[in-house]
Amino acid sequence: MSKNFINKIHVQIIFVIILSLGISISVFLGLSELNNELSLKRKQALINELKETINDNVNQIKHVIDKNDMTFQDVLNSDIFEEYNKYDIYLTSLDGKLYPTDKDVNEHFDDLDLQSEYLSVFNIKYKDGFGIILIKPNFQALVSDIYEVIIGTFSISLFLILLLLLTKNQIKYIKKINDGIEIMAGGELTSEITVEGNNELTNLAISINSMASSLHSKMDLEKELDRKQRKLITNISHDLRTPLTSLIGYLDLLSNHSYESVSEGDKYVDIALTKSKRLQKLIEDLFVYTKLVNQDVNLDIEKVDICMLLSQFVDEIQPNLIERNLKTKINSSNTEILVPLDVSQILRVLENIFNNITKYGRENSTISISINEHDEKAIIKITNETDLDLTHSAEFLFDRLYVSDENRHNQSSGIGLSIVEEIVKLHGGNIYAKFDEPLLSIVIELDIYSDKREFYET
Template identity: 30%
Template sequence: MKNKIKANLPILRYMFMPIIYLIFSCSLAAGLLYILYNKADALYRTSKYDFITYSVDYFMYLKSLLNGDLIYVIIFTIISLCIYTIISYKKSKNIISLIENVEEMANGNLNNVIDLNDAGNIKKLANNINNIVAQLRNITIEERKAQQTKTDLITNVSHDLRTPLTSIIGYLSIIEDDKYKDEVQLRYYTSIAYEKAKTLNLLINDLFDLTKMQNNTMTLNTIQIDLVELLGQIASQSEYIFKNENVECRTKFSEDKLIIQADAIKLVRAFENLITNAIKYGKEGKYIDIVTKKEDNIAIVKIVNYGEPIPTIDLPHIFDRFYRVEKSRNRNDGGSGLGLAITKNIIELHEGHISVSSDYDCTIFEVQLKLDNI
């Protein structure tokens, strides 16, 4: 019952507020009229000025014409209306301003802001409308960004699917039409088509996995993992790649045991992507460093390469899908263009954080993961 009364209080207040204003105006008008009457009577009796005497006499003459006290009713009504108009003018002006601003917003001007010189509920209403419009404006901006992202994704996927597919169709058509010279050339064309098919399969699988991660439909099978041991195994298993690319992998592991709760398979994929990326774009520097350390309750892993720096303009987008730094636009590297985006999503699925910094000395990918409290 109390809640119902409390909920109806604002309605009752707005229903009776004009009546209260009117009663107040009438009361004030009656007081003013009484003061004016007494003041005029006193001046009439004591004043030596003819215009005051003349004014009072003329007023009495009007009074006689209007059947006595009717003139007081007229004056009372005029004063009351003037006071009521003054009291309600500011509120009415704010309401009109509010209506005009809302109409402008309704016509599509979402940058318009309602600014009222009021401290009451109308001001509160204006602030609420401003907040709603600001949220709508942000939603509109986000929708435009999402639409642009979707368009870019479709464009990039179409391009990246079409490139290997065109090669596959081209070489298979040569084989189908028996346009190869001998068995050696046939095997060569078949090998190229097979490699392009693997690239196509990699792209499709990576795209599928990334979509599942971003839609939060990928589950983690977490176990306790010694991060230092995991990184040591990855470095050891990548030794052939390092030698083939003429790069030396240097490990600088901390003595601390970095025990975390993680999905080993997905975490291996994330660090393999970072190491592969470091080799691909940093092999000119001849060294790849894998560094670990502990800070408070956080395990920090750094993958460092000493190749060409990533331009500052590209750094904020390095984890975007299909984003290519200018120097790495060539798609003959066999990658899907989704490696770093997948890595970022895997780290974030583990409630971790990944960042990148780059200058003319080195490029550092830093991963932070929460340690498991044993």
């Protein structure tokens, strides 16, 4: 694209130069032709004005020759013609040859146009014979060539002015683009170059804006990933330290045999095992979450009926729900809603959501699950009753960093719902929570399968 752009700019520049040059040359030729016509008229006017003067000058020359009794050679070698530098004066010798009175030219002339309308011919008498004196106005001395200089200067100036006018907007826009690039280079990637016209420079401005926007999005993503990683390390350190400290304490009691009976020792072993399993689960969740945040997960996308998947999942977890006296009710406006998704990852989402329901949901209540289709999206809404007051914190449920001390029930790390959010995002979906005491609703939006829409790529 860059090479193509440069080639097109080169073509435009060459076209502008040729156009300006063509106009300037046409004007130059036109003015030169007009100047030639006017020059002829000026020459004719000068001849008419000089006729009387030429006669007087010739009479003066004859008078000097007669007075000084000068031969042809005397006249040719004399200085009497110097004051008549506005004329080209020629003399014929006794043998009929033509000589110029200009002393810088010693040879005689054979090619003088005797038929020229500008040539005046007079008889002259020397001491040693007769001859002819020819006088022609020296137009180079009489008529200035300033007009040719003016025409040339005007044509060159016209070329430069046309070139400037034809490239003025492009040069101005190039400056705008350059200023915009400098602003972006200074870190203002949200700044945009104004898009003007419809040419190669316009396409260049659009490309630069697109590049800056893409770069800004990537930088925002990197900042967000860095923020999540930093805060994850800060928060997870507490979650890891708590069971680890407890585990070390119980193992220390067992190591020192600090128990009164075998049953008490077995109790310590069971507690240490529980803490170890919790620690293992935390580390596994941390590993999964880190891979999701870094988008280091390959989804195995397939076309799945989300209604059937949810029904099967609920049937499988019934034993866990029964322990908490929880009932389920599934409502769907469709018998089948096909969604492109990775089944294993979506099952992880459902497991984490229902694990939170079993931990924090109110016993002897009903979990309502609705599945609907709206604007080419599958809307999954899971609602349960809870004793927690989430009036001001429901919107932060999926933020790994928002697990306050008062919400750390049953030693929850809060990382499970963060994993849920990242998996849904990887599927191109959206997830959010609503709270209307005592009902907590988690809503998942996923794109419906369409032959026109390709599966997500990771």
